[in-house]
Amino acid sequence: MEQITIIGDGGWGTALAILLNKKGIKTLLWSYSPVYAEYLNKTRENTKFLKGVKIPFDIEITSDIETASCCNTVIFAVPCEYAGKIAEQFKNASFKTIVSATKGIEKKTFKRPSEILSENFTNSKIFVLSGPSISSEVASFFPASVVLAGESDTISTLQALLTAPTFRVYASNDIIGVELGGALKNVIAIAAGISDGLGFGANAKASILTRGLVEIARLGVKMGARRETFSGLSGIGDLATTCISPFSRNRTFGEEVGKGLKAEDIIKRTEMAIEGVGTAKSAYELSLKYQVDMPITSQIYKIIYEGKNPRKAVSDLMTRELKKEDYF
Incomplete structure (x- = not known):
């Protein structure tokens, strides 16, 4: 079974976990906070960032870096200001494919999230997922269309993996x-x-x-x-x-x-x-x-x-x- 790790327990990361889980993809959601990971496991609701939406019990939730590292495909969905710090925590992971779902520009350095990830994961293929995607709507399975950007010849495979009945993914090479x-x-x-x-x-x-x-x-x-x-x-x-x-x-x-x-x-x-x-x-x-x-x-x-x-x-x-x- 295909498995995806989602790094970031915000509204967007949680929504993507719920979306992919419904599609039948084994999904793991990583939280920076052990305390909040325990809370999410217990309540199965992200009351801070996605209130009112239940998290299915078969979505694994953890704050353990080693557990979250055991996956070929990972989605980074963390605030831009923390992207570098969190990426560094996973520097020993051997991710093959990384999708940046982070929006922003790093202060002072002006680096885009994909550039931050590329510096930390030199052997990984980096893609960017963006577009109109209000978290609560995606998690409620309202129709949405987004764009996946990357320069790899494998983008069509990833595009198909992320596409769901209510989530249409277009492809682009303009990262x-x-x-x-x-x-x-x-x-x-x-x-x-x-x-x-x-x-x-x-x-x-x-x-x-x-x-x-x-x-x-x-x-x-x-x-x-x-x-x-x-x-x-x-x-x-x-x-x-x-x-x-x-x-x-x-x-x-x-x-x-x-x-x-x-x-x-x-x-x-x-x-x-x-x-x-x-x-x-x-x-x-x-x-x-x-x-x-x-x-x-x-x-x-x-x-x-x-x-x-x-x-x-x-x-x-x-x-x-x-x-x-x-x-x-």
Whole structure:
């Protein structure tokens, strides 16, 4: 029987375990915390990250690294800020195939998750899984489509393995584009949430999505991605979901900021990682490095890290110098 280890007991990792388990794949879910692993085994519900969804009893849950290492195929579904640290813990594992389901850009180094994994697992084939995939919907077996990116000639085998009746997986060889789309959309989702918090309407959100996608593509192309990738599932698809869904952590964070709460206070009381917060800083610094115009990203950075008033940020965006509409 095929077996997959999922490293990361967050909502996304748990949802993937439930999805693959229903397909008949032997699935092991690894938790960083021995205490929480024991709790999950006892309650069979991830109340921190995927409340209300039962975890089948035949999904093995452990915090033991050696047990989780005994598998050829592994999915990394951990927050980007912890990816390097956790990958290092598994450095003695001989994983043949690694799928990164992590979205983000590492602070200071600007490394993408697949680059972090490649450094730690030099003999493994690395792939990236991204796209519009709200965890609670995937775990409830609502239809979803995502994209698997990789350069190996075995991608079709992995694509078939991960595909399920309610989970359609497309293939791509643009790892950079797929990864950047999944990371940068979280920054734009914060902007969409701020718009909601300020009480703006559909017109404002449509502008944020449209012009936000332009910013994502601009930077992505400069960093080596293919422009057309951002028209796909990991681009506009993931962006739309994250900006619209009430279950989006990044959009919800932005909404609370728009209502007047301080970013640092929201982060302190939030159990789940808000990837867009760290990515906003990385994206802003990358825009300076590559000399890419990213006005929405710039304002989100200033709101989070410099305490700029959200209404002032909106005013500054709307009163910039007039120009032609460019698409990338």
